[in-house]
Amino acid sequence: MKTNVEAGGAEPAEVIDTSKMNEGKRQALELAESSREAAGQVPSFVGQLFMGRLPWELIDPYPEPTAEDRAAGDDFLARLDAFLRTHTDPDAIDRDGEIPQEVMDGLAALGAFGIKIPTAYGGLGLSQVTYSRAAMLLGSHCGNLTALLSAHQSIGVPQPLLVFGTDDQKRRYLPRVAAGELSAFALTEVGVGSDPARMQTHAEPTADGQHFVLNGEKLWCTNGTRAGVMVVMARTPPKVVNGKERNQITAFIVEATMPGVSVVHRCRFMGLRALYNGVIRFENVKVPRENILLAEGKGLRVALTTLNTGRLTLPSACVGLSKRCLGIVRRWAGAREQWGAVIGKHAAIADKIARLAADTFAMEAMTLLTAALVDRHQTDIRLEAAMCKMWGTERAWRIVDDTMQIRGGRGYETADSLRARGEAPIAVERFMRDSRINLIFEGSSEIMRLFIAREALDPHLKLGGAALNPKLPVATRLAAGARAAVFYAGWYVRQWVGWVGGGRGAGMHPALRRHARYAEATSRRLARALFHAMLRHGPKLEREQVLLGRLVDIGTDVFAIAATCARAQSLVDGGHGEEALALADVFCRDSRGRVEEAFRASAHNTDHARYRLAREVLEGKFTWLEDGILAPGA
Ligand SMILES: Cc1cc2nc3c(=O)[nH]c(=O)nc-3n(C[C@H](O)[C@H](O)[C@H](O)COP(=O)(O)OP(=O)(O)OC[C@H]3O[C@@H](n4cnc5c(N)ncnc54)[C@H](O)[C@@H]3O)c2cc1C
Incomplete structure (x- = not known):
């Protein structure tokens, strides 16, 4: 057709x-x-x-991965699994708001910063399916580590470089980021969220045309406070196309050590408390022309294309989180007795458990299917990935909510508090805090x-x-x-x-x-x-x-x-x-x-x-409905 x-x-x-x-x-x-x-x-x-x-x-x-791909993937995933179990404590990372350096080093030694980067550039050269399975593993365990690795390689330097980088750019940067040098992706600004056309960060070519001078400030740049290298979107001088002036957005590879790059503020959030996320300022940063990704004026194409496959990481992590919730619910609802029966036998709870299991099965089916289509390289998967992202993050949020409901008061209690009074430190409230952002970033x-x-x-x-x-x-x-x-x-x-x-x-x-x-x-x-x-x-x-x-x-x-x-x-x-x-x-x-x-x-x-x-609410017609409350600054 x-x-x-x-x-x-x-x-x-x-x-x-x-x-x-x-x-x-x-x-x-x-x-x-x-x-x-x-x-x-x-x-x-x-x-x-x-x-x-x-x-x-x-x-x-x-579509299933080949036996060879599966074997290579299984080997890496087994090592990642063992490392996460023995060397990481997600509750401590959440409590301290920091990822220990040993964890960073251990992940780097495993190759976890370059899962899809070809071996020729120092990466593991594994498939999208394996990368998605790694995200599942991480998502079931620690939101902070998931975000760290995902921002680094789903939207940070590796992904756009793999798709659009020149040989020279790949040679210069891929080995560094595969070895664990953190990377970031900087698009958002105070006035630029979902709508990048209003971007203020700008870059003008120098007189000899060899460099661009970058000025502006980027908001909420994940990994930005520790990144060695980042992809920065900036407005470059407009061009006239078919008689009309067209705005240009260009993607630059910017090194944190370039004079004029500074971290202005580390942002803190409801969840993902160890995110190295910040406001990054660029003041007269001289970026060589050869650091442009794809071409001048093609930055939005770089950003959107990067996100087309990058978007699959979040739903993969959501599959892992949902599986984790399924395990929590299975054990708790099968053991906790109230009103003469285990709560899982009360129909209202059973209903949630059934939906949770069925949705998890569907989420995994959609996500691994789309990842496999990416590996086949022939199919346009933009819509599938967007659906996985939208549906998977929304379902997982509901699954976490249901899990909290089924755990009752214990769902709302922190893991540390549960541990202190001798109960299993099941961190449903951390899952909830960490997963809410999934419906907002990488395309709301x-x-x-x-x-x-x-x-x-x-x-x-x-x-x-x-x-x-x-x-x-x-x-x-x-x-x-x-x-x-x-x-x-x-x-x-x-x-x-x-x-x-x-x-x-x-x-x-x-x-x-x-x-x-x-x-x-x-x-x-x-x-x-x-x-x-x-x-x-x-x-x-x-x-x-x-x-x-x-x-x-x-x-x-x-x-x-x-x-x-x-x-x-x-x-x-x-x-x-x-x-x-x-x-x-x-x-x-x-x-x-x-x-x-x-x-x-x-x-x-x-x-x-x-x-x-x-419209009438926005016009202020119903402000009387807000009477009788404390509304500071209203
Ligand atoms: C923890 C965290 C990490 C992040 N990491 C990064 C990063 O690494 N790099 C980066 O560049 N950015 C990052 N962001 C930014 C993130 O991608 C943006 O928050 C997101 O794009 C939404 O932008 P906004 O928050 O300005 O919301 P807005 O664009 O102001 O939107 C507000 C609300 O309006 C809705 N909305 C907007 N436009 C429309 C429309 N046309 N129709 C209907 N509804 C609409 C949105 O869906 C949203 O619900 C991060 C943000 C957070 C909080």
Whole structure:
């Protein structure tokens, strides 16, 4: 199927009505568009899902690592596991707000700072699947160590250098960072969170063009207070493209020892108390031109592409955390007696345990699947990774919350306090403090939903957007309309009758088959819903965030069902699938319930009333509702 159907050369930024956007929003959109990663050769599973087709051939049989990769990974993971057990104390790290130097040195000796860096540059040269499994191990144990290693190699210098670095840059920096020199990624500023177009940090070329002079301040730079080297995003002089002035953002490799780089403040947080995170100032820092990553003006592409795969680390860590919670809950709910029975036998608690187990199974299925697709190198995984990040972090947060509820008062008590009065030091409250940020950084849940929605709509915008855009000349709109009509005439019918030759259900275990077929039918229903929404709202659909969010959630559940079925089938084929079938069945049935509810809410909701109410709240109409409280500084 051609999802990226030729759209007569119309760029998305032209088919979206940007005329009524404020300057910042327009620039943000154009920057994001120009920075979009070139799609992989094989169209994305999820991208096709939103167009009404489930390409099972990409995920079923469930992709497993090669025996060689697994053996190399198992060896490293066994050593990492042993080190974490014997040499690290996550509660002490949390209490002290510092990671002991011996732990840093030990991790470096294991090669944990260069898991994916090729051996030629001093790394371990392991796969994305192994890296994800390492994140699982770390996530089950210590949020601070997870963040340290993840910020270093998922978004810090190694990842963008591996993708975009020149041979010279790789030779200069990869051996250093693989050996344990900390790296960081500096994008955020006080005025720049989710929207990088407003970036203030800037870099001007010197007269001879050999250097750039960097000035500005970056906020919340993880590892920044101890990093030897970092990737810094900065605005560089605008360029005129097609007669229009275009903002440029450029990615620089900056060394902490360069004159003018200073740590202004170490930030402290609710959790992740040993994060080496800070405000980093750049004052007239002379950065050599050869330290530009990719090219001048391509910084956002570097940042966004880095995050495309970098984003998989957090959900992998969430899988580890969820497995840890499952173990805690299993032991506690099976032992703690109240009201004449172990609490796990009370239906309200049993319900949480079942959901926790089923969600953990699905989360692992989605995440390892996407990691395996990364290793295959042919598939565009941006949407899968974004879904894993959004869904995995949100589910894990709920899992930690349920675990706290099941542990009761002990869930709220610190590990140190539990230990002091002779009970097992189970740190659920630390897990909760450490995991909340996962829904915010590396692309917040809201931004993930917008990103996924934007990509889901992309084929439609390319096909139909120009026809619906009143700002374009009539002839352009008519030509676009004719092209769109040809495509949609066949496509729309298929969304009702299904794809000839499509359908994976037949080869699956009967318990999975009905869910696989539901996923296929739902993909078509979702494609129709998106299409109808396009017709109804036209180019303004992008503003309907709540509606789009529901459709994204449906798409995510369909992906989750498909990944779960594929993984369960692989376990069935391997001869030990009974338990997998039980987990998959409960997960898929719950997921289907969520999907049906989201479709229902798409048709019947209070979205606009709530939007109006929120506007009125912001206008101060209900300040009387805040009476009767202490509100310092209000
Ligand atoms: C512990 C920690 C570590 C971090 N590490 C790094 C790092 O290493 N490097 C780095 O560069 N940054 C880092 N960050 C920054 C982090 O990535 C940002 O916090 C994140 O991008 C969100 O930006 P913001 O906090 O300014 O929120 P804002 O962008 O101000 O957003 C506030 C809220 O509004 C929502 N929102 C924003 N725009 C929209 C929209 N268009 N539609 C709907 N909702 C929207 C957001 O989802 C969020 O809920 C870190 C932050 C923390 C707290």
